[in-house]
Structures are given as C-alpha cells and as structure tokens.
Amino acid sequence: MLFDKTKPVVVLSWMVVLAVVLANVSVAYYDVDLIPGQHYPASEMKDVHALVRKYMRYSTAASSFVELDKGWRSCGLACNSPDVDDVMLNLTWRMDLPLSDGFIAVHPRDKEIVVAWAGTHRYRALLTDLAVFPRPYIAGTSMGVHSGFYDSVQGMNDRVGERLERLMVDHPDYMVIFTGHSKGGAEAALSALDLVRSIQGLRQRVRVWTFGEPRLGDAQFANFYNRQLGSVTYRVTSAADPVVAMPPRFLFEYCHHNQEIWLMNARGDVYVAQNNTECTEDPRASISIDFYDRSIMWHKNYLGLPPPDHAEAVFSW
Numbered sequence: 600m601l602f603d604k605t606k607p608v609v610v611l612s613w614m615v616v617l618a619v620v621l622a623n624v625s626v627a628y629y630d631v632d633l634i635p636g637q638h639y640p641a642s643e644m645k646d647v648h649a650l651v652r653k654y655m656r657y658s659t660a661a662s663s664f665v666e667l668d669k670g671w672r673s674c675g676l677a678c679n680s681p682d683v684d685d686v687m688l689n690l691t692w693r694m695d696l697p698l699s700d701g702f703i704a705v706h707p708r709d710k711e712i713v714v715a716w717a718g719t720h721r722y723r724a725l726l727t728d729l730a731v732f733p734r735p736y737i738a739g740t741s742m743g744v745h746s747g748f749y750d751s752v753q754g755m756n757d758r759v760g761e762r763l764e765r766l767m768v769d770h771p772d773y774m775v776i777f778t779g780h781s782k783g784g785a786e787a788a789l790s791a792l793d794l795v796r797s798i799q800g801l802r803q804r805v806r807v808w809t810f811g812e813p814r815l816g817d818a819q820f821a822n823f824y825n826r827q828l829g830s831v832t833y834r835v836t837s838a839a840d841p842v843v844a845m846p847p848r849f850l851f852e853y854c855h856h857n858q859e860i861w862l863m864n865a866r867g868d869v870y871v872a873q874n875n876t877e878c879t880e881d882p883r884a885s886i887s888i889d890f891y892d893r894s895i896m897w898h899k900n901y902l903g904l905p906p907p908d909h910a911e912a913v914f915s916w
Contacts, residue, residue, distance in 0.1 A: 628711060628774035628806065631833070633860065633871045636881075641867040647860070648867050651835055651902055653682045654808040657713050658780035659905035661701045662720035671704070677905060686713075690762050697754035699786060701779070703762055710773045712766050714759060714790065716752075718781035718811075733851050736820050743851060744816035745785065752789045760794050767800065777807045780905070781842055781898065784809030784834075788856070792827055807832040811898050813845045814853040818878035821856045829857035829874065836885040837862045837901050841893035843885055854878035861885045867902055 631647050633639070641648070656677045663674030671686050672678050678686070683706065691702040700717035733743030763775065779787035787809055795802045805828070812834055815824070824832075836843045836859055846853045859872035861884045872881035880886045899905070 628709065628776075630806075633869070635858065635871050635873045636883075637871055638863075639869040639871070641869070644867055644869050647869060648902055649682070650808070650833075651810075651862070652680075652904060654776065654778045655780065655810055655901050655904040656680055656683050657704070657715040657776075657778050658718065658783055658810055661715040661717040661779060661783055662905075689766065690759075692755055692758070694754055697750040699751040699755050701755070701759075701783070701786075703759065703766070705766065705770065705773070710770070711776050712763065712770060712773050713776045713778065714763065714787065716777075716779035716783035716786035716790065718779065718783040733817060733853075736816065736823070740819070742817070742819040742823060744789070744820050745814070745846070745853075748782065748785045748789055748815065751782075752786050752793065756790050756793050759790060760798055763794065763801070764798055767798070767804070773804070775801060775805045777805065778809065779812075780810040780901070781812070784812030785815050788812065788815060788824070788828075788832065788834075791832075792824055795827060805831060808835065809833070810835045810901050811837065811840050811842050812855075813842050814848075814855055817852045818854055821854050821875070821878060824856040825874070832856065832858055833860055834858060835860045835862065835901065838864055838885075838897045839888045839893040840885065840897040841890065841895060842898045844888075844890055844893065847890075848878075848880075852878065855880055859884050862902065865900070 631650065633647070659677035660674040663677070671688050685706065685708050687705045687707070689703045689705055693700050700720070701715050704713045704715070705711075706713060732746050734746040734749060736742045736744040736749070767773070767775065777787040777791040779785070788807055791805055791807045795805055807828060809832070815821070834855065834857070843855075848854060857874045859881065861870045861872060862868070863870055870884055872884035875881065
C-alpha cells in the first residue's frame with residue numbers, strides 16, 4: 600500500500616484550524632481559589648499570575664488614553680499582549696477638576712466589561728494623593744474616607760454608571776471588572792462600592808482587582824467595604840511596595856479593606872492575608888515590611904508590569 604503524502608498536510612491543516620478556533624473561544628471569568636492565611640509557591644500560582652498580569656495591563660493602559668479615537672493599541676506594550684488583543688474601548692475620560700482618568704472597555708473573548716482607573720501619571724494627581732483628610736463616606740455618619748480619592752470618583756462615577764448599565768444589558772453574561780494601580784486602585788474600589796449600591800444586578804457580576812492600592816479610609820469604612828465587596832475584591836500588593844503603607848495607620852486611623860494577595864518577591868510567591876473585621880491588618884502580609892525597607896521600585900513592578908515604555912503618553916500636568 601502506497602503512503603498517502605497528503606494525509607500529514609490535511610491533519611496539520613485541521614490542527615491549525617482547531618488552534619484558531621480555540622484561541623477565539625470565549626473564556627468565562629473564573630475566581631482564584633485561595634485560602635486566607637496560606638502561603639503558595641510561585642509554581643502553584645500560574646493562574647493567579649495570569650490574572651494579575653492581565654488586569655495590570657488594563658491598569659497600565661488607563662494611564663495612556665486621552666481620547667477614544669486613539670484606539671486600544673495606543674498604549675504600547677501593555678495593550679499589545681495576546682491576553683488583551685481583542686479589547687474594544689467603549690468610553691475614555693480625562694478630567695481636570697476633579698482630576699481622574701480612565702476607560703471602560705469590552706473584552707468579548709473573556710466575556711468581561713472592564714472599568715479601569717488611572718494611577719498617578721499626571722503631576723497634579725499628586726494633589727489628589729495628598730488630600731488625605733477624611734470626609735464622611737455617607738452623610739451623617741463618622742465613616743471616614745480619603746477625600747482626594749472620593750472627590751475624583753464622584754466627578755465621573757455617574758457617567759461611568761450610566762454607560763455601565765447599558766453595557767450590562769447588551770452583554771448580560773459578562774462579568775464586570777473594576778481595576779487600577781496605585782491611585783487608580785483606590786478609585787476603582789470606591790467606584791465599584793458606589794455603583795453596586797445603585798445599579799441593579801451589578802453586585803452579582805462584579806469583581807475588583809487593585810494593585811498597589813493605598814489605604815482608603817478608617818476602620819468603619821474598611822468594615823463597610825468588607826461587608827459589601829470584601830469577598831469579591833483582590834487587593835494585590837508587591838513585595839516592599841511603599842504606597843500600600845500610605846497613608847500611615849497613625850494618620851486618621853486609616854486601614855486596608857480585604858482581601859490582600861501579597862506577591863512576596865519577584866518570583867511571585869504568594870501569601871493570602873487573613874481577612875480582617877476590625878482594623879487589624881495581617882502582620883504576616885505586606886505590613887510586615889518595615890517602611891524604611893520599602894522601595895518605590897516595587898510599586899513599579901507587579902510581575903514585570905507596568906513595562907517602562909508602556910505608553911506613548913508622557914507624565915504630564
């Protein structure tokens with residue numbers, strides 16, 4: 600019997616077709632299965648690392664957009680990655696007073712609507728960071744929240760909510776991801792907290808991924824946040840990042856909300872902090888690093904992101 604030379608070609612062709620189909624199949628959002636109080640070696644954290652890198656790309660991209668017509672690929676390396684290559688921008692904003700920048704995007708392959716808030720990439724954003732005096736989060740209460748971050752979110756959140764409601768109707772099976780790095784992480788958490796209280800059905804679909812997030816408010820606020828969103832929030836911290844230790848706890852008794860995922864080193868070994876119900880941050884997590892041993896380089900390195908040349912945009916006023 601003669602060997603049919605066409606068979607390997609046919610088989611290879613079908614393999615290529617199958618690979619293309621699988622690459623474009625929608626992948627539903629999945630939650631990482633982590634146990635508070637546990638350490639995990641980097642070798643067991645591939646799924647967690649993949650999510651950290653993906654959402655850090657969005658957080659990095661949020662610092663790059665000025666206008667919608669620039670398009671998704673305008674932010675350089677962060678946007679030109681296979682895990683976010685089919686993202687479609689839906690809304691971008693750049694506000695000066697109160698200051699905030701960010702975007703809403705739709706990711707069909709992963710069935711996600713993403714709301715990303717920008718970090719401190721404009722000089723005037725430093726004024727927002729330094730506005731640490733607390734203000735009541737809910738009128739008539741003593742629940743204190745960082746006034747700078749609160750004002751930034753309030754300036755844009757109505758518009759974000761209106762657009763988000765329409766997208767949730769258009770994509771009823773999509774999860775909604777709020778994300779941001781540094782100042783953007785604080786704003787993402789506040790934005791999500793506000794909108795789950797006003798948009799019907801959002802609470803069941805929302806997840807919050809923040810990176811290098813500073814403390815947002817006092818113990819009352821942290822406990823309120825934990826009751827509302829603590830179980831669906833992943834507050835990622837990196838080794839000796841100094842920003843996550845700010846504002847210091849002695850200042851207005853600020854403390855973090857749940858749930859911290861501490862990337863302990865450059866390899867990505869993980870410690871999952873024990874959830875707190877009072878203002879008692881887990882002493883085995885990132886708070887264990889003395890402030891004088893921290894370095895801003897760790898704030899700029901979350902498993903290699905953001906890359907140093909991630910954006911066409913420059914640090915501006």
